[in-house]
Amino acid sequence: MAVVTENYQHLLALIFAVNQINDNPYLLPNITLGFNIYDSYLSARWTYHAAMQFISPKNRFIPNYRCETEGNLLAVIEELISELSVQIPNALSIYKIPQLVFSSATVDIENTNLLSSYRMVPETYQYTAILQLLQYFKWRWIAFIAASGVTLDWFMKIMLPEFSKKDICFAVVESFTSLCACFDFERYNFMKCAFEFYEKVMSSKANVLVFYGDTHSMILLRYLLSKDIEGIMSKPKGKVWILTVGMELKSFVSRKSWDIGAFNGAISFALHSNELPGFEQFLQNRKPSSSNGDGFIREFWTQAFGCTFQDLVEDDDVSGDTCTGEEKLENLPEHVFPKSVTGQSYTIYNAVYAVAYALHAMYSFRSKNREKMKRKRRVHHNQLMWQLHHFLKSVSFNNTDERKVCIDQKGNLMAGFDIINWITFPNQSFSGVRVGKVDPWASADEAIFINEEAITWHSWFNQAQPISQCNAKCKPGYRKKRKEGEPFCCYDCIPCPKAFISDKEDLAECFKCPDDQYANMEQDLCIPKHITFLSYEEPLGISFVICALSFSFTVTLILRVFMKHHDTPIVRANNQNLTYTLLISLFLCFLCILLFIGQPQKTTCLLRQTAFGIIFVVAISTLLAKTITVVLAFRGTQPGCKIKKWMGKKMTQGIVLFCSMLQVGICLVWMVTCPPVPETDVHSLREEIVLQCNESTSVMFYCVLGYMGFLAFASFTVAFLARKLPNRFNEAKCITFSMLVFCSVWLSFIPSYLSTKGKSMVAVEIFSILTSSVGLLVCFFSPKCYIILLRPDLNKKELFLKRKH
Known part of the structure; x- marks a missing residue:
């Protein structure tokens, strides 16, 4: 038989509490509390027998027949074990006997509204504490083993959705009864159970195993893990066991060969406990010789100290040590008999006081209503148990260590949990270290406290915090x-x-x-993103500014040369006013480049495209007027031609003005309907915020370009047809080449412009303006400047008249 010496402290906590209450003149005066202790021996037969004895006469086993006036049963403080006491709560509830249950895995979890059941370890709160622990260590992939199928069904129905909400899922969800249904503890028939347990649980990838069970299932678990199953696992993988209240490691004196190394680093929950004033002295004074009526102390003494009492053997040949009865409990190892108050002992102590305070409140209530309570003693006796429930559900008091104890209306003890870390040693001893606490009713920031530095993990993890996930975390990105x-x-x-x-x-x-x-x-x-636009500070912007100013200065020089030689035939040919107009428009074309450089403003956005469009149309219409003048001049020399009367300044001025006004009209419509505005483009480029001018409508922009292209093509066509007319200073050839360059530049501009983004679009347009303007300047004026400056002998009227005749 597995003897748990630690459990003897639970009995002493019960005795200590009853003695204190009986010695207290203010609590239950003139009433003496007593108690009976029954050992279930982890046997269903003895458990049910004890339950029936509660409702039987003293020293007689006749259930449902009691007529004593003394020794009345008030309440039952019990540890229910799922497989051994499945019907006890229901049976005792028939008689409305208050039951204060301090087991972790209670029997009928679904039927939590039983009138007689008071849970010293509320299941829902403990599950909440487990969930908070898993979240704290970021364990997302776990195995869950329940003591019984009833517990598992309740967990699947009620708690599993709560775990899923916190992103925790399960590699294994099983009940211990289904895994080990074949196990027979007496016959050691464990092979099938062991194989199934190792295959489903121990071999899972989850590093964390939550075992929600009781004392009986803990004994079976330790037995399984202490055996070497040949061929299953040569070196079992370490796990972090999370054990519920009542499943903490305990010393089984008769099972010293059971290896407990698998539980090294295990974490268990225990109801929060404090040291009880006077309890330590009470333990020290406990002796077999001075503990009359204690039927457990001699058995405990022999198991704990490993000795034998002389009067328990038939002959004088006693092997081993002989118990003197003077051994001291404080000399026992901590794992054999703990000196500090355990969570279960503390709970039993508080349960006794809860019954006492509830009974005291009930008698106080009766004294205040004496007129209504004049009944016989027997009647009071029969009503005591069910009357006590009302006061138990509202009991609240400070115990002897000044801790508040209360039971809520649902019959749950309002208590937090201690987190215990178990450290095992090669000599099969162990130590439980309190490393934290959980308060399920506190705020999220204060619900759990853990001293991580005090935790010892299983050697498998090399003292690093274990990770329990189905797969590695996804990295950023x-x-x-x-x-x-x-x-x-x-x-x-x-x-x-x-x-x-x-x-x-x-x-x-x-x-x-x-x-x-x-x-x-x-x-x-x-x-x-960094802000970008074509600025005056960057090399490209500086280059464009230098080019624009340089060519503007060049146009100014050419204009100066032409004005200085305004009386020469080559300047006067084909209307010198048109020549001046063309030079001025080219000068403005170069300067309008400056509107495209710098941070876009409302004014520059309005002027960019309109100024460029109108100025270029003036330049092209001037060339068109010159070409038409050449054609009309040649036609006017033929006999009988009436075209000569159309030739003159008014006609050329009219052509330039008409063509320019059409472009002005297009630009005005554009400015009135949807004018260009500055905008911040954050989407076009990945790493840049582009400050640019939004043209508002591409239709009007391409209308401006289209009209300019139409005039350029018309001028090119007329000039090309007039290129071979017999004229000494025929400008048609120069205009043809100028328009050819101009059209080539702007035809290539459109795909280039559409394929670029950001300030590159501005650079493409500036380059097109610059290139086309230079093309016009070079192709049209370089031959004239060559003659004026380098070949003045060709710039004579005589040569012109000679060629004409």
Whole structure:
């Protein structure tokens, strides 16, 4: 038989509490409490026998027949074991006997509204404490073993959804009865159970095993883990066992060969306990010789001290030590008999006081209503048990260590839990270290406290905090993808889509950076975008400014040369006013480049495209007017031609004015309906915020370009047809080449412009303006400047008249 010496402290806590109450003149005066203690021997037969004895006469086993006026049963303080006492709460509830249950795995969990049941270890609160512990250590992949199928069914129905809400899922969910239904403790028939247990539980990938059980299932578990199952696991993998109240390690004196190394680093819950004033002295004074009526002390003494009392053997040949009765409890190892008050002993102590305070409140209530309570003693006796329930459900008091104890309306003891870390040693001894506490009723920030430095983990983990997950966490830059057919804790890690990031581990979804930031290459960080526009400070902007000013200065020099030689034939040919107009428009074309450089403003955005469009149309219409003048001049020399009367300044001015006004009209419509405005473009480029001008409508912009292109093509066509007309200073050839360059530049501009973004678009347009303007300047004026400056002998009227005739 497995003898648990530690449990003797529970009995002493009961005796100590009853003695204190009986010695207290203010609590239950003139009433003496007594008690009977029954040992179930972990046997269903003895458990049921004890339950029936509660409702039988003294020293006679006749259930449901009691007529004594003394020794009345008030309450039962019990540890229910699932497999051994499945019907006890229901049976005792018929008689409305208050039952204060301090077992972790109570029998009928679903029927929690039994009138007679008071739970010193509330299941829901303990599950909450387990959940908080799992969250604290970030254990997401666990195995769960329940003591019985009833407990497992309740867990699956009530608590499993709560665990799932906290992203905790299970590698194994089983009941111990289903895993070990074949086990016969007496016959040691454990092989089938052991194989199934190791295959389903110990071989799982989960590093954390939650065992929600009782004393009986703990004995069976220790027996299984202490045996070497040949061929199953040569070196069993270490696990973190999380044990519920009542499943903490206890010393089984008769089972010293059971190895407990598997439980090294285990964590168990115990109801919060404090040292009781006077209890330590009470233990020290406990002797077999001075404990009359204690039927357990001599058996405890022989098991704990490993000795034998002389009067228990038939002959004088006694092997081993002889018990003197003077051995001291404080000399026993902690794992054999703990000196400090355990959680169960503290709970039993408080349970006794709860019954006493409830009974005291009931008698106080009766004294206040004496007129209504004039009945016979027998009648009071029959009503005591059911009347006590009302007061038990509202009992609240401070015990001897000044701790508040209360039971809520649902019959649950309002108490927190201590977290115990178990350290085992090669000599099969062990020590429980209190490493934290859990208060299920506290706020989320204060619900759990753990001293991680005080925890000893299983040697398998090399003293590092264990990790229990189905798979490795997804690194930043990746997101989780659910694996089909597996629990939600099992997933693949896939990279975030382009422009999305994940900056924490195990994110379910990636997210986009704010508009003013962009994702880095690893996609785990958002980097602020830098603001960009074609500025005067950067090399490209400086280059464009230098080119614009240089060519503007060149146009000014050419204009100066032409004005200085305004009387020469080559300047006067084909209307010198048109030449001056063309030079001025080219001068403005170069200067309008400056509108495209610098941070876009409302004014510059309005003027950019309109100024460029109108100025270029003036230049092209001037060339068109010159070409038409050449054609009309040649036609006017033929006999009988009436075209000559159309030739003159008014006609050329009219062409330039008409063509320009059409472009002005297009620009005015654009400015009135949807004018360009400055905008901040955060989407076009990945790493930049572009400050640019929004043209508002591409239709009007391409209308401006289209009209300019139409005039250029018309001018090119007319000039090309007039290129071979017999004229000494025929400008048609120069205009043809100028328009050819102009059209080539702007035809290539459109695809280049559409394929670029940001300030590159501005640079493409500036380059097109600059190139086309230089083309016009070079192709049209370089031949004239060559003659004026380098070949003045060709710039004579005589040569012109000679060529003309």
